[in-house]
Amino acid sequence: MLRSLDIRDLLIIDRLELAFRPGLNALTGETGAGKSILLDALGFVLGWRGRADLVRAGATQGEVVAVFDLPSGHAARAVLDEAGLDAGDELILRRVTTAEGRKTAWVNDRRVSAEVLRALSDVLVELHGQQDDRGLLNTRGHRALLDAFGGLEPQLDAVRAAWRERARAQQALAAAEVRLSALKAEEEYLRHAVGELDALAPRPGEEAELDARRRMMQAATRIREDIARAHAALGPGEGAEGRMGDALRWLEGAVGRAEGRLDAAVAALVRALAELGEAVHEVETAIEALDVDPAALETAEERLFAIRALARKHAVLPDDLGGFAEDLRARLAALDAGEGDLAALRQARDAAGAAYDAAAAGLSAARAAAAGRLDAAMAGELAPLKLDRAAFRTDIAEAESGPEGRDAVSFTVATNPGAPAGPLNRIASGGELSRFLLALKVCLARGASPLTLIFDEIDRGVGGATADAVGRRLAELSLTAQVLVVTHSPQVAARAAHHWRVEKRVTDGTTLSSVSALDAGARVDEIARMLSGDTITDEARAAARALLAG
Incomplete structure (x- = not known):
């Protein structure tokens, strides 16, 4: 499980500390607020290949630290053992990039290559979106997925x-x-x-x-x-x-x-x-x-x-x-x-x-x-x-x-x-593709090794009862795995056990992104905003409470 994500001087984030929890975690916010930056930061610390210009303007280097809980028997322990690294009850990944593009990574305070990070990411995190070329849409991996589903090892x-x-x-x-x-x-x-x-x-x-x-x-x-x-x-x-x-x-x-x-x-x-x-x-x-x-x-x-x-x-x-x-x-x-x-x-x-x-x-x-x-x-x-x-x-x-x-x-x-x-x-x-992928992931996740599952706007293009069904399926999936969902759907956000709002602000002429954990009242207002837009009405708040009541 991804326990925390600490981001410093990356893109439009100066300092951000997120403490994730088990179950379904929802990230919401207006378009352009920086939700995708959080995924860029997580992908960076996991060794994924992405954009090169990550360091915040004016900073000399950017840094991301991700902390995962590592239960006994987790597949990441085998990766650590092969790399000659000690494995405790928690796994700390840290990666730094300079403004010139030089990147350095550590696992539990031991310097490692990006290949080790990527090997760990394969057993720690799965990212799914409408253009999911890392997993379910790649036909080359379908045989392995079927074998895992059938327990055919x-x-x-x-x-x-x-x-x-x-x-x-x-x-x-x-x-x-x-x-x-x-x-x-x-x-x-x-x-x-x-x-x-x-x-x-x-x-x-x-x-x-x-x-x-x-x-x-x-x-x-x-x-x-x-x-x-x-x-x-x-x-x-x-x-x-x-x-x-x-x-x-x-x-x-x-x-x-x-x-x-x-x-x-x-x-x-x-x-x-x-x-x-x-x-x-x-x-x-x-x-x-x-x-x-x-x-x-x-x-x-x-x-x-x-x-x-x-x-x-x-x-x-x-x-x-x-x-x-x-x-x-x-x-x-x-x-x-x-x-x-x-x-x-x-x-x-x-x-x-x-x-x-x-x-x-x-x-x-x-x-x-x-x-x-x-x-x-x-x-x-x-x-x-x-x-x-x-x-x-x-x-x-x-x-x-x-x-x-x-x-x-x-x-x-x-x-x-x-x-x-x-x-x-x-x-x-x-919209259909998003739902197919979600249904397939729900089926394949049963009995699979624990992963943190990330769904990036997988509910795009659906709404109403269909969005509510997507939210219910994500909630069901979160019973056996930690789920992070980046969503614009109020129906999906209402099903989350934990809710964060991503906002963009301008301070002294500099645009920065921040993330806030929402309490019950703030969740009502955020879901009401997602329902009605910039002007939050009493009717929108009532609808938000109805969604949260489920």
């Missing part, structure tokens, strides 16, 4: 979920078909490459091992001859080992007669022969290890070169050939299993499509039933509004499938029996 959620699942299944199938097509295009390459890799079967680290072995075998052929010469020089016979053995035998034959002088020499030779024997053994081991088979060298080189060539061919490191082969095998396996996978994905797509069709058909049936209830409700509303010869119909036509079903919904009317039906804004006259 659960079915709508089910259709949206089924649509998403169908789209996901279709995308999965399309992606699989693209992948399979790409795999088929490289099938020959895959099979040849996997065959090559499987035939070679390289191991991680094998390239380094082969390279080391090859270098060792190449080096062995060059050093084996020198090692053999060293072995001959060290070994038995004419080698050092043989010569030292001979020397030891000769010394051992003489040691007994040398009276100890040869003992140390003999011991040293024994130790030297032991070390020399170890060296000869190691040399012999090295000779055996360096005994290279030319065929083995050729084999190692051929495998090393084959691994390196395959790595260059596929632009990978030699050690990565195994992983690369696994990737190719996986792609080949996907190719071989592709048709089976496609069959499963087609089955999933068809199942998702069938689920969507069933959900959409159920929603269409529910919409058809809701349309019948809405048409019946409208028939009951039109008669009191003196439109008993008119017919309202909710047309449902098949449309392209989408996340909200496959129905196109439009509200049509026929103003006279036998006349062709057509869109509201093309068939109805101004």
